[in-house]
Amino acid sequence: MSFTVGQYLAERLRQIGLRHHFAVAGDYNLVLLDQLLTEKSMQQVYCCNELNCGFSAEGYARAHGAAAAVVTFGVGTISAMDALAGAYAENLPVILVVGGLNSNDRGSGRVLHHTTGTTDHEFQLQMARQITCAAESINDAASAPAKIDHVIRAALLNRKPVYLEIACNISDAECVRPGPASSFLRPINEDRASLVAAIETTRDWLKGKQEIVLLVGSKIRAAMAQKAAIRLADRLPCSVAIMAAAKSFFPETHPAYAGLYWGEVSDPGVADLVEKADAVLCLAPVFNDYSTVGWTAWPRGESVLTADPDRVTVAGRSFDGFTLESFLEALADSFGEPRDLQPREVRPFAPEPAAPDARLTNDEMLRQIQRLVSSETTLTAETGDSWFNAMRLGLPEGAQVEVEMQWGHIGWSVPSTFGQAVAAPDRRHVLMVGDGSFQLTAQEVGQMIRYELPVIIFLVNNRGYVIEIAIHDGPYNYIQNWDYAALMAAFNGGTGHGLGLHAGTGAELEEAIEKAVANRRGPTLIECSLDREDCTEMLRKWGKVVAKTNARAPQQA
Numbered sequence: 001m002s003f004t005v006g007q008y009l010a011e012r013l014r015q016i017g018l019r020h021h022f023a024v025a026g027d028y029n030l031v032l033l034d035q036l037l038t039e040k041s042m043q044q045v046y047c048c049n050e051l052n053c054g055f056s057a058e059g060y061a062r063a064h065g066a067a068a069a070v071v072t073f074g075v076g077t078i079s080a081m082d083a084l085a086g087a088y089a090e091n092l093p094v095i096l097v098v099g100g101l102n103s104n105d106r107g108s109g110r111v112l113h114h115t116t117g118t119t120d121h122e123f124q125l126q127m128a129r130q131i132t133c134a135a136e137s138i139n140d141a142a143s144a145p146a147k148i149d150h151v152i153r154a155a156l157l158n159r160k161p162v163y164l165e166i167a168c169n170i171s172d173a174e175c176v177r178p179g180p181a182s183s184f185l186r187p188i189n190e191d192r193a194s195l196v197a198a199i200e201t202t203r204d205w206l207k208g209k210q211e212i213v214l215l216v217g218s219k220i221r222a223a224m225a226q227k228a229a230i231r232l233a234d235r236l237p238c239s240v241a242i243m244a245a246a247k248s249f250f251p252e253t254h255p256a257y258a259g260l261y262w263g264e265v266s267d268p269g270v271a272d273l274v275e276k277a278d279a280v281l282c283l284a285p286v287f288n289d290y291s292t293v294g295w296t297a298w299p300r301g302e303s304v305l306t307a308d309p310d311r312v313t314v315a316g317r318s319f320d321g322f323t324l325e326s327f328l329e330a331l332a333d334s335f336g337e338p339r340d341l342q343p344r345e346v347r348p349f350a351p352e353p354a355a356p357d358a359r360l361t362n363d364e365m366l367r368q369i370q371r372l373v374s375s376e377t378t379l380t381a382e383t384g385d386s387w388f389n390a391m392r393l394g395l396p397e398g399a400q401v402e403v404e405m406q407w408g409h410i411g412w413s414v415p416s417t418f419g420q421a422v423a424a425p426d427r428r429h430v431l432m433v434g435d436g437s438f439q440l441t442a443q444e445v446g447q448m449i450r451y452e453l454p455v456i457i458f459l460v461n462n463r464g465y466v467i468e469i470a471i472h473d474g475p476y477n478y479i480q481n482w483d484y485a486a487l488m489a490a491f492n493g494g495t496g497h498g499l500g501l502h503a504g505t506g507a508e509l510e511e512a513i514e515k516a517v518a519n520r521r522g523p524t525l526i527e528c529s530l531d532r533e534d535c536t537e538m539l540r541k542w543g544k545v546v547a548k549t550n551a552r553a554p555q556q557a
């Protein structure tokens with residue numbers, strides 16, 4: 001039985017644990033898709049467009065650790081690249097596989113369809129190199145194994161996306177079979193002396209410190225160091241604060257957990273805790289203009305240790321050659337046994353319930369969403385006031401929150417939630433997405449219907465781009481209103497189980513949530529109608545500072 005290049009790729013994807021890959025057909029990738037279909041342990045899941053295909057894979061990688069998306073050359077790839085750049089920004093190993101030009105035509109001087117009409121056939125590979133940690137183009141079967149192994153290993157090691165182009169006439173070409181996948185998964189060789197020196201320097205730096213804070217950042221998951229951070233908090237007398245993009249990456253039930261640090265929109269008391277501490281250990285942080293609230297909340301200086309996924313900087317020295325996980329575990333163990341502490345009571349977001357027939361408010365909506373959140377819930381919060389709503393939720397052990405605060409592509413959340421639900425069907429998937437964002441990628445709700453995924457979508461209809469209005473208003477922040485709930489009938493196509501409901505009061509929302517929980521054979525979109533002015537106080541405060549930062553005059557020469 002012959003074995004092909006496409007099957008080599010399929011076998012490697014299976015070996016790294018993928019049970020699905022996402023795809024949009026195109027004439028350059030049809031034969032490749034056939035080859036991937038021969039791998040019966042992996043389901044081929046289809047998307048409405050390549051941007052959504054890329055974001056679906058990104059969501060799958062959030063839930064499953066890695067993901068693959070298969071698109072066609074040019075028109076498919078360039079669209080998927082927006083999601084690939086997002087995966088790069090969010091440290092997610094997405095493998096973008098592209099059905100490429102026929103190897104006889106590549107570099108032939110001929111003009112081919114789905115290209116820009118020039119004879120430059122390298123443009124796409126060069127673009128991909130800017131937003132991936134590895135990019136390869138396969139135009140002969142002999143080089144396929146090494147190139148496939150190279151990009152997959154790079155993706156897993158760097159927790160970043162990669163790009164793999166396979167000429168359309170090579171996908172079914174004869175190929176050798178792969179060996180075991182253990183070569184991909186082997187740990188990096190760590191430098192013991194550097195690790196010991198880093199621990200000793202850190203212990204000296206900590207001597208005499210009274211107020212120690214661990215500030216957990218969003219790259220802690222990509223660094224696979226969440227458990228090690230807990231181990232350290234169990235042993236080091238400290239408080240733990242999280243950055244917004246790391247919501248749910250440290251258990252809120254942990255005795256040392258203090259809350260969200262986000263400058264002037266931090267949880268009560270947490271800004272003081274961090275800013276007055278005499279030792280802040282920043283664990284895998286991303287300090288950007290949004291996460292530092294316009295550069296106003298950025299811990300730096302002698303009282304700060306920064307532990308990045310591949311480097312520790314403390315007391316004027318810098319160490320690398322070991323993983324963040326190894327550093328945190330060794331530091332934890334240097335403090336001996338865990339402290340004897342009681343778990344913390346998580347405070348849910350629980351304002352007084354609104355009168356059942358009163359106009360639905362943001363707080364009432366969030367109060368009811370809070371009651372849905374359990375240890376098996378993954379809540380995805382879209383860019384917009386949904387970010388700030390997610391920050392206000394109390395999370396039971398095991399509940400997960402997904403945000404995209406570095407790339408911040410509105411619309412990301414719909415396909416990403418689809419990908420997460422494909423990856424983790426046993427969890428309850430809840431999506432909070434604004435009307436403006438939803439209009440970019442709404443089609444993927446149709447795929448949730450196709451694959452019968454019971455996602456609960458809170459469509460926050462506040463009639464426009466409220467986060468932009470808070471930053472800087474103008475006519476460009478107002479959009480055509482849709483009847484979002486009515487979309488579900490259209491997406492059902494006569495046979496689907498999608499459910500579309502309107503909620504304009506607390507009572508209507510209560511009833512809609514009941515129906516959504518009962519609808520196990522498809523998604524339920526609950527269109528929550530809110531006043532445009534009804535946004536979180538956090539957004540208002542944060543928006544003002546960010547607007548001021550955006551408005552800084554050019555540096556005078």
Ligand SMILES: C/C(NCc1cnc(C)nc1N)=C(/S)[C@H](O)COP(=O)(O)OP(=O)(O)O
Nearest residue numbers: 384385409410434435436437465466467468
């Ligand atoms: C337009 C834009 N950002 C600019 C933007 C524009 N285009 C892309 C792809 N990504 C972006 N972030 C943003 S955050 C809107 O306020 C989102 O509106 P909506 O989803 O309705 O949420 P809110 O009402 O809570 O703001």
